[in-house]
Amino acid sequence: MxxxxxxxxxxxxxxxxxxxxxxxxxxxxxxxxxxxxxxxxxxxxxxxxxxxxxxxxxxxxxxxxxxxxxxxxxxxxxxxxxxxxxxxxxxxxxxxxxxxxxxxxxxxxxxxxxxxxxxxxxxxTLNRPSTPQIGANFIRFYWSEPPADGLNKTEPYYQPDEIFRRFADLGIQTFRQFVKADLLWNVVEPKDNQWNWEAADSVLPNPNYEPIVTLMAMQYSSATPPWAVKTDKFQKHVGTEARDYITTVVRRYAPYIKYWELGNEMDHWRVLDESTIPASADKLPASLPSDGFSPQEQGVFLAEVAAIIRQNDPDAVIVLPGMGGLDDYLTETWLPGVIEGGGKDWFDIVNYHYYPGWEQYTILRPKFQAALERLGIANKPIWMTETGTTSDPTLTLRTNYPNSPQEQAADVFRRIIQAYGFGDSMAIWHCYLSSEGFESTWREYGLISAQGEIKPSYYAFRLLTQEMLPFKQIERLSSDARGINAYRITTAAGQVRYVVWGKGSYTIPTGITQRVSVVPNADGAYTWQSARSGEVLALTTTPVVLK
Known part of the structure; x- marks a missing residue:
């Protein structure tokens, strides 16, 4: 029995x-x-x-x-x-x-x-949002410091139960890049027909949080198997091995996965093209194409992968590989080339990353929108699946406000609310848990420190999800890196909020009775202060929430 x-x-x-x-x-x-x-x-x-x-x-x-x-x-x-x-x-x-x-x-x-x-x-039965709006990137399930093979099942803050408990507290709806629980080819099939499902099986079926799965490789995606180590083994088109990998993964996890991202930051392949400004050559695969891998060729490959996914999961939603920024190469060369090679019907969602300061975004995001309109894909949903700031003042590679825990908390609002205001339907913070080591150029980007300590940005993120989400509409009232930035948020429940920051002053609108800075108190709490319509608020670069 x-x-x-x-x-x-x-x-x-x-x-x-x-x-x-x-x-x-x-x-x-x-x-x-x-x-x-x-x-x-x-x-x-x-x-x-x-x-x-x-x-x-x-x-x-x-x-x-x-x-x-x-x-x-x-x-x-x-x-x-x-x-x-x-x-x-x-x-x-x-x-x-x-x-x-x-x-x-x-x-x-x-x-x-x-x-x-x-x-x-x-x-x-899955209890996930039908249209997720907020998430976290690079989730270190079963991680070890320093990194090691195998799964760390002892450190509490690397365990799925603890991470999902924090997700509930933070209001996270979706997550992307699961590291040791990923479905990347080298993770689940490092050798031909030797499959590793343990970590993914323990994470992806969670009924409450929507995984966005990245297939193939973290940056240099191709149809080349991870066990291929010679240049003449590079494959630009889906062959028997790639088809088997894609089919096996999709059939196994389609019950849990709605969104499939086909690779990530594939623009890194430009490192092989001497006619462009080279990207970072870090983590190049062992097998490389002798004649490069152009955006047009990538487009053909991506369309092939999408077709296989749809054959095995007709309800699949295909996500464009995350574009590694909003620079001219991405918007004027890579994206047009991908569409030239594979067309624009194979993917359902446009996807990009943004890490420079919030000020530049006010200029770059409209240029990106114009590029999408020229390419005839502005009607597709747009996701920003990676954005974030370090809290370490000694790391100035991408931002230098100067950086601090308080500026990181402010940037949670500045980045995410800006993205929504410019039309993005999803924004994902990088990252959930910080990496260790002074040599890392990604140190302390997390809402939680590498030692598992809660940072001010954690509380700011939670404030955002509690007060703003799910949203019905976010209106960009003003966006000016040297002036006023003001956004009007209408939640799904019909509540109205404002988020304002910048230089100058802002007159509090009718109906507002409370205000609070997005940077929390030392204990992580927020002290709301009274506000009245018609009151003139002196702005700073730290956002203020009005309700």
């Missing part, structure tokens, strides 16, 4: 239907003995009865407890509509914190009324 129960639980966890989950009015609570309390409405009459789990070698069965059978006055919220075949289509059964949907087919026997589970209908 115990073995059969364990098998059923395994089936519940592994035989999953495709995303999205079905809507359902109410859930049946399932106890540890798997007993079900059923409300069934047959020909307009509601009944209630219990069902005891009674498996045998022929399958997973539940037997009706006839003594509990009774007609009830009115149908419960989770009452099942039953047809003449008496099948029980259970749209939500809650077991150990996870919701499932499945069908029990009527299978009577001489000793009673039984229903047999149709295991092909088992589905895990």
């Amino acid at each position: 115990k073995k059969r129960m364990l098998i059923l639980i395994f089936v519940l966890m592994t035989m999953i239907a495709s995303y999205p989950a079905h809507s359902c009015p109410g859930c049946i609570a399932v106890e540890t003995d798997l007993k079900l309390s059923i409300c069934a409405e047959y020909k307009g009459v509601p009944y209630s009865f219990g069902m005891n789990y009674a498996p045998d070698s022929g399958g997973f069965y539940w037997k009706a407890d006839i003594a509990s059978f009774r007609q009830i006055e009115s149908a419960a919220e989770n009452c099942i509509h039953v047809e003449d075949d008496f099948a029980l289509k259970i749209c939500c059964a809650a077991y150990q914190g996870v919701n499932y949907t499945f069908t029990l087919n009527y299978s009577p026997r001489a000793d009673g009324h039984y229903w047999k589970a149709d295991t092909s209908t088992f589905s895990r």
Whole structure:
């Protein structure tokens, strides 16, 4: 009996239907003995009865407890509509914190009324936002410092349960780049047909947070297998190995994954093109193309990958590889070249990264919008999947405000609210947990320090999600690196907020009664102060929230 129960639980966890989950009015609570309390409405009459789990070698069965059978006055919220075949289509059964949907087919026997589970209908219900708006990038699941092979299952703040607990506190809806839990080719199939699913299996099925999966490679994506180490093995087109990798990964994880990003910062391939300003040559793969890998060739490759994904997951949403910035090469050479090679129909979402100071964004983002309009893709959703600032004043590579924990907290609002105001539907902060080491050029970009300590930016991020999200509309009232920056936010619940910063003064609008700086107190708390319409507010570069 115990073995059969364990098998059923395994089936519940592994035989999953495709995303999205079905809507359902109410859930049946399932106890540890798997007993079900059923409300069934047959020909307009509601009944209630219990069902005891009674498996045998022929399958997973539940037997009706006839003594509990009774007609009830009115149908419960989770009452099942039953047809003449008496099948029980259970749209939500809650077991150990996870919701499932499945069908029990009527299978009577001489000793009673039984229903047999149709295991092909088992589905895990996902409680994820239909349109995520905020996320975190580069999540160090099972990480080690210094980096090491294998999974670190001991340090608390690298464990999925602790990370997802923090996600709930922060209001994070989606996450991208999972490091050791990634589905990158070299992570899940480092050698031909040797698959490694352990970390991904423990992270991606989480029902509450939407993963954005990056396929192929972190930067230098191609159809070349990770075990290829010679230049003559480089593949610009999807071959047998790449097709097998893509097909295997998508078929395994399509139930959990809606968004597939095909590579990341593929513009790094310009390091092989002497006619352009070279990008960083860090982390070049062992197998390189002798004649380069042009944006046009990348476009052909990306369209091939997208086609394979859609063959195996028709509901897939394909995300353009994250563009490594908004410079002229990206907008005038790389993106037009990719579209020239592969067309513009293979991807659904435009995707870019931005790390320079917030001031430059006011100039670069409109130029990017103009490029999208010229290319005929301005109607696609736009995501900023990487942005952030270090809190370390000694790291001045990308910003130098000067940098500090307080400026990082301010930048949470300056970057994310700006992105929304310029039309982005998603903004993702880089990163959740900081990296260690003075030699790292990405040190202390996290909302949490490398030692697991909460930073002011953590509280600012939480303030943003609590006060602004989900948003219905964000209006850019003024955007001026040398003047006033003002944004009007209307939340999905109809509440109105303003975020303002810059130089000069701002007259508080009608209906506003409170204000607060986005930089928290020393204890992480926020002290709201009274405000009145018509009051003139002296601006600084630290944003203020008005409500």
